[in-house]
Amino acid sequence: MRRSVLVKLLGISEEQFNLVRARKLLPMRGRDAGRGWQDFTADDALALELATALSRQGVKKSVARDVVDGYYAVALEWAGNDLANQTVFVGIVRTVALVDGELEVGSHEWLVGSAADIAEQIDRLREAVGTSLWVDGAVVANLNLCVASILARADMAGIQDDRLSELAAVFQLPPPSTPKQGLFE
Secondary structure, three states: OOHHHHHHHHOOOHHHHHHHHHOOOOOOOOOOOOOOOOOOOHHHHHHHHHHHHHHHOOOOHHHHHHHHHHHHHHHHHHHOOOOOOOOOEEEEEEEEEEEOOEEEEEEEEEEEEOHHHHHHHHHHHHHHHOOOOEEEEEEEEEHHHHHHHHHHHHHHHOOOOHHHHHHHHHOOOOOOOOOOOOOOO
């Protein structure tokens, strides 16, 4: 799809998109960012929507891009496992060390799964780091909501795309409706 369609799916202006691109904050999921004209996909829209959702939750934009680049395929695979309509979350957990009464960041670990899976992952991480590090907090974004947002914008703009229909099926959401016909068509 062209950039003009992509920005409609994202609900942003072309100028906003160009700024994100110039700052190298587009999740590319292993692809070269390219220069000049480029064809985009529904997955590009969803990946940027997810990175934006993480960023709204307070995750640094470059970290959000890295999380999406690293876990987008895993999250889609997880969602496609036919798990009875569970919500899929993607995010990070931060560990810190307490050194002489001061907090020092230990690491950021990526998360994907249902709310219960995320809680289990955090518990496993807490046990793994022992007493040397503490789990400071987790930030997650709802991938199902990101898909629903993209689909709603596609529906409002009359955008039809086979991949959007596939994503709707994976997340058990209604696909974008067919384009509205005018009176004289």
